[in-house]
Amino acid sequence: MGTGNDNTDYLLSLIREGKKMTLGQQLRLTAYLSAPAVMAQLSSIAMQYIDASMVGSLGANASASIGLVSTTTWLFWGLCATAATGFSVQVAHRIGAGDFAGARKVLRESVAATFIFGSLLAAVGVSIGGALPGWLGGDEAIRHDSSVYFRIFSLFLPALQLNFLAGGMLRCSGNMRVPSLLNVLMCLLDVVFNFFLIFPTRQMEILDFSFVVPGAGLGVEGAALGTVLAELATGGGMMWYLCLRSPLLKLSGERGLLVPRKDTLRKAVRIALPMGFEHAAICGAQIMTTVIVAPLGIVAIAANSFAIIAESLCYMPGYGIAEAATTLVGQSLGANRIRLLRRFANITVWSGMSVMGIMGALMYMAAPQIIGVMTPVEEIRVLGVEILRIEAFAEPMFAASIVAYGVFVGAGSTSVPSLMNFASIWGVRLTLAAWLAPAMGLRGVWLAMCIELCFRGAIFLVRLWGGNWIYKLRIKK
Template sequence: MASTFDLSKILKTNPVLTLRQQVSYTVKLSIPGIIAQISSIIMQYIDASMAGRLGPDASAAIGLTASSTWVLGSLSNALCLGFTVQVSHATGAGNKEDAKKTFFNSILTCLAFSFLLAAVSAAISYRLPFWLGSSSAINTDASWYFLIFGLSTPLFITVYLMSGMLQCSGNMKLPAIMNALMCFMDIAFNWLFIFKLKLGVKGAALGTAASAFVTAAGLFYYTVFKNEYLKLNNRKVMIIKLSVIKKAVRIALPVGLESTAFTGALVIVARMIAPLGSTALAANSFATTAEALCYMPGYGVQESAITLVGQSTGAKREDLTKSFSVITLLLGVSLMSLAAVVMWFACPLVFSFLTPDKAIQELSIKVLRIELFCEPFYAAAIVSSGALRGKGDTFIPGLMALFSLWVVRLGLSALLITDYELTGIWIAMTAELCFRGIILMLRLFCFKKKEGDDQ
């Protein structure tokens, strides 16, 4: 259905790649990834906008649990990455059998992990809003939203894993198409559950889960039965390999800690914001959702960085590893800077779409415009992290992100929230993202990962 980018095959037929060819491959792989990432954030816009029509309490309920649902997504993505990096290296080396063996083990491991996360989510869903310091007006809706989202974790991890496997083997088109379709399905299912069946906030979660189910089924079928590099059509590749699982955990653990630190910091920030009231909670949620439209292009480029740097590493081409790191970094910074400029002028219209509440609109515009100044540095952090992951270098970058989030962001947030309330939180975020971008770029270009070091 969609072509696969096989760097090892390209190098065999044309071992010298010109700068123009490298830029062309980068753009070719980035565009579908960007489309997929933007479609993902559009789903958040859809949920936020539809639920926002129910009033500020509904928006606040979703906003309160957003950081907690991100924890689930971050942990799922981290484990998937531990396997997709290995498949990327195997693809770069031209070893289809190893790619398929890794893929089979990834399915078993990731699904088992997702059911564990679903069980934990169900166990804590009732108490979570109380732990986050919410008001009694939104507790029930917040609990239901998190419960439904948590029980859907096996669906989301299937989407993440199948999309990641296709992308790292070079097929960026199908995941982009399926994620775009998921947006349209989300609109339809949300309309059905929120308004037609009058399920409110619960309906927003059910709509997202239903669209994820259809997407997961389609991606699973194509990847397992149709994809040239990954289809499991031979019993010889369907064996459990503990060495593959252990390596995946070694790669994923630092990324999981980094992602959990990020989302954990957001949980703490949500706890700080909760006493400020529903307007501040809703404004923070809407501003975060709107800002995601700026950084999602960066995550699309990050996916191409993982693929290009990962396959170059597998092909043992250090020259391409360096050049693809630079090219993807420049592309990511350019796209996110442009997105920030557009969002500066467009955010009043965006927030009027997300909520009819004027107070929430004004506060959302104020805090978002503060953060938009750091988008070039945020892009540097995102793409540098992807290039480092493509090389399998995750441990030290993970520690750097831990320090940045928990010391710089949370420390500044605690200092500034008393005098500046929600504005102080976003000033702290801006400073931290600039700091993180600088230190990860230094890691990418000033330190060389030793051969055979998986950490």
């Protein structure tokens, strides 16, 4: 009986070699790739959940200081991920075509390019960190902590960039397990670092034993340091495995320039630029949402932040399945198997909608417990539960947009989907939020979000199932 890795490698080889795949094999391969990717995404959200819970115990101001800049950190985080995707999708195409040497060449060329990009983002983040909380309309009482948190996050962006690059390359090669395990490790390290960095030295009792636990007492600053140190350790491990141990992509013993060729860079820009524009537009809209929410008060800011983290428990499985879709579609396209590409697109989208539909129902029922873990403040808990339950109804259609987007990314077709995301969130969500917030407060903002996500899912399904985009696909060798 083979191991999960052996089965995955065998099934992926069927794509590259042009062999027939049964429906059962297609479903198993989707499951093999999706399960560890979903676990990795959930561990990432667990890390945010842990941060929020630990900081939430310090009070509403500490929670609001992180929540205020959360959309901006996601903007920078997403730009790093987008830069990595521009190269990793090329690797998926080359592996699908059986060009392993070419895949390793793209990997070599991507390291320097993405590191420089991450360093430039870090410089921008540090330079704007002092003024950012004020730009977002944050209360004077939370601006200092918000600024410190964001600057620490920004300083470590080059390491985060390489983490994204290594993880993306491994996933596009079909190796979901190593990135997933390392992301779980990152979650555990975050707990440990936070435990000692956030809280001061204190007396603890377990059963009949009493002992002193040392602590730095850094509060919000400690939460930021705990997160970036966990990311740094995980990124180092990810790069080590990619470059020295990966069966398909290891670079040990090979020579080649680290500077990307014009062709590689041009393809990376063609894939990543629309994604970067779309991500910046969406995060810009989220920042505008923060501007709408900020005048509603510290309770609304904190409840909004906690609910966003809690909702992530629902939609991160969708992103995990989308990563599997990108790998499957990318390798199918590289092997020039368009019919198989279409089947994998349908399998992954329906899987994502099913999983997130179930997660949405569970989130609705468990909302009081989920929010209650993150904050002891009753007013925040009540509001957080209400808005989280509004969002639960949108999860299946949200899944459709997430996974379909992963399909388009794997195909290297990012321009139109990026414009669709931009039009939906700016044209529908922000318009409705600005209209409903004065009368309904934070509940109106989240109702607008729910309506927009359903609309976005619908237009992505129309494009996916329309099918015309598939026949325009070309890989430029």
